Amino acid sequence: MTDPTNDSLFSRAQEVIPGGVNSPVRAFRSVGGTPYFVARGEGAHVWDVEGTRYLDYVQSYGASIHGHAHPSIVDAVTRAAAEGTTFGAPTEREVLMAEEMCSRVPGLEMVRLVSSGTEATMSAIRLARGATGRPRIVKFAGNYHGHMDSLLVAGGSSVAEDATSDSAGVTEGAVADTIVAPYNQVPAIRSDVAVVVVEPVAANMGLVPPAPGFLEGLRAACDEAGALLMFDEVITGFRLGVGGASERFGVTPDIWAFGKVIGGGLPVGAFGASRELMGHLSPLGPVYQAGTLSGNPLATAAGLAALAELDADAYGRLEATATRLADGLADAIGSAGVAVQVPRVGPLVGIFFGDTATAVTDFPTAQASAESGMYRRFFRAMLDRGIALAPGPYEALFPSLAHTDAHVDQTVSAAADAAAELAG
Numbered sequence: 001m002t003d004p005t006n007d008s009l010f011s012r013a014q015e016v017i018p019g020g021v022n023s024p025v026r027a028f029r030s031v032g033g034t035p036y037f038v039a040r041g042e043g044a045h046v047w048d049v050e051g052t053r054y055l056d057y058v059q060s061y062g063a064s065i066h067g068h069a070h071p072s073i074v075d076a077v078t079r080a081a082a083e084g085t086t087f088g089a090p091t092e093r094e095v096l097m098a099e100e101m102c103s104r105v106p107g108l109e110m111v112r113l114v115s116s117g118t119e120a121t122m123s124a125i126r127l128a129r130g131a132t133g134r135p136r137i138v139k140f141a142g143n144y145h146g147h148m149d150s151l152l153v154a155g156g157s158s159v160a161e162d163a164t165s166d167s168a169g170v171t172e173g174a175v176a177d178t179i180v181a182p183y184n185q186v187p188a189i190r191s192d193v194a195v196v197v198v199e200p201v202a203a204n205m206g207l208v209p210p211a212p213g214f215l216e217g218l219r220a221a222c223d224e225a226g227a228l229l230m231f232d233e234v235i236t237g238f239r240l241g242v243g244g245a246s247e248r249f250g251v252t253p254d255i256w257a258f259g260k261v262i263g264g265g266l267p268v269g270a271f272g273a274s275r276e277l278m279g280h281l282s283p284l285g286p287v288y289q290a291g292t293l294s295g296n297p298l299a300t301a302a303g304l305a306a307l308a309e310l311d312a313d314a315y316g317r318l319e320a321t322a323t324r325l326a327d328g329l330a331d332a333i334g335s336a337g338v339a340v341q342v343p344r345v346g347p348l349v350g351i352f353f354g355d356t357a358t359a360v361t362d363f364p365t366a367q368a369s370a371e372s373g374m375y376r377r378f379f380r381a382m383l384d385r386g387i388a389l390a391p392g393p394y395e396a397l398f399p400s401l402a403h404t405d406a407h408v409d410q411t412v413s414a415a416a417d418a419a420a421e422l423a424g
């Protein structure tokens, strides 16, 4: 039997998996070509099944903050696996994980673990509705909160790539109670709104920082309307710093949703709030929520190992790497005469091609950049040079703690070449 290639695997995959992938952005639809099938990863790199090595800025869309196959995470998972992979009974690691999370995030008093970010936002919204007795939710255009029905309205990420922001199969009833507002503008909040859900740093329409006063304004508007404020920190949590976005911006929401980093690369999500609010959840209260694999032994082992190495010093290093990357990319691409904006918030970096006179601040301005088609060309030119960016214009770049200055310099030099190709 011959070794599989990217093409052969993609052909076979398309016979048995819709689009050949288990999450749409991976199909390369918006950048063209065949996706590389990853054989393995180590640190900042992945290798595809043909042996080609890529410097990886996808890093599982932020799940792998330490880079791939980090030794202490591998060790923790290996040991946990040998002791049993799932029990359906509580384990000590779940307690340690919840304690660790609550000790890091100011205001977070209780968490419940789930198995994905989607589950976290979905359960958190049910909690908000159950606790307030109100039906409506407010979300922001271009923010992505996973694929629960009522949040698949004007969503970012690969939902946005489909050009229609809504999904077939979502009933009008499911979205009837969802109000969509423009990002970075504080909306009027009606008295029947249970919760305002926001990505405190929007990272699914490219990277769009919150405008000064936006998060504070949301906090005040929610308080006035008696609505809850929920930060979807699935990307920002435990990445923007020890206490995530709420600590970084000094705005405390009522409910948090988490995922990615806290799973150390295994399937995890979590949502949390004050003790009082979490008291509405079953078995304490009437809001039902459950999960066979929730608090899974492997996921909590990986997450605890990941968090153990995330101290202020690690965040400082990560932010320094991201700063070098953002500054380098802006300079290299701009110097080649290609108009680009490279926003950065802490360790998160974005790329917007096109008009630099208008800053990208919301979904329409992000869409205008994506529709220029420049990202697709840049992506391909970078991939040719061994640098793997996310295969879609609405994703962020995720430098990891495994990315060194030399990796960043290699990236910037490739970007200079790629931009010259684009300009030529």
Ligand SMILES: Cc1ncc(COP(=O)(O)O)c(C=O)c1O
Pocket: 061, 116, 117, 118, 119, 121, 144, 145, 146, 147, 157, 199, 204, 232, 233, 234, 235, 259, 260, 269
């Ligand atoms: C901000 C945000 N919320 C929720 C989700 C959904 O998480 P998951 O893909 O683990 O279901 C994502 C996924 O990218 C996300 O970026």
